[in-house]
Amino acid sequence: MDPLHGTYVSLRPATTADLPAFRTALATDEVRRWWHWPDPEGDLGEPEHRHLAISVKGETVGMIQWDEEPDPDFRHATIDIFVHPGHHRLGLGTDAIRTLARWLFDARGHHRLTIDPAAENTAAIACYERLGFRRVGVLRKQWYDHQRGGWADGMLLDLLKGELSEGG
Structure with missing residues (x-):
């Protein structure tokens, strides 16, 4: 996959060289609250997810990942993201x-994208709605909240091709 360029960021396949920046972001309270990286000293995790480094002027500031459902009757892609609080x-x-949504719609041929933040992550939900x-709807007890030690709700959001806002 070639790098993707947005207005401010570049997205490129993540490498092990990005892991220190990812770990730094994941160690912050703001990111750790919503993300659980099962093995912080390990690799990039699940091979079925495509991990992209988010970089600004060559500095890795976060990670965005995507996955896709290949079944033609249910074809869609999912996105997840974190950015260092700084x-x-x-x-x-x-x-x-x-940037990733445009590519998933145009290059990968998807008609629908989903994202499923924690239902309590109101800042993320507001960003996605913009x-x-x-x-x-609410995905009841969707993810295990390691901070609180129990199951927590997620919010499922979707975006259809043609609905992507260019402003905000």
Whole structure:
């Protein structure tokens, strides 16, 4: 996969050289609250996910990953993202999602994307809604919250081709 270029960010396949930046972001309270990396000293995790480094002027500031359902009757792609808190509220996450969404629609031929943040992650949900994602519903007890030691709800949002917002 060739690098993808947004307004502010570049997305490229993550390598082991990105792991220190990922670990630094995952060690912050703001990211650790919502993300659980099973083996922080390990590799990039699940091979079925495509991990892309989010970089700004050559600096890795986060990670966005995507996966796709290959069954033609249910074909769609999913996205997940984190950005180091030192780079929050600069439009970088929004730009990364918009850039990847365009590519998934145009190059990969998807008609629908989904994202499923924690239902309590209101900042993330607001960001996704600004991009055009719509709430589908609550995924009850969807993910294990390691901070609180129990199951927590997720919010399923989806975006159809043609609904991606160019502003915000």
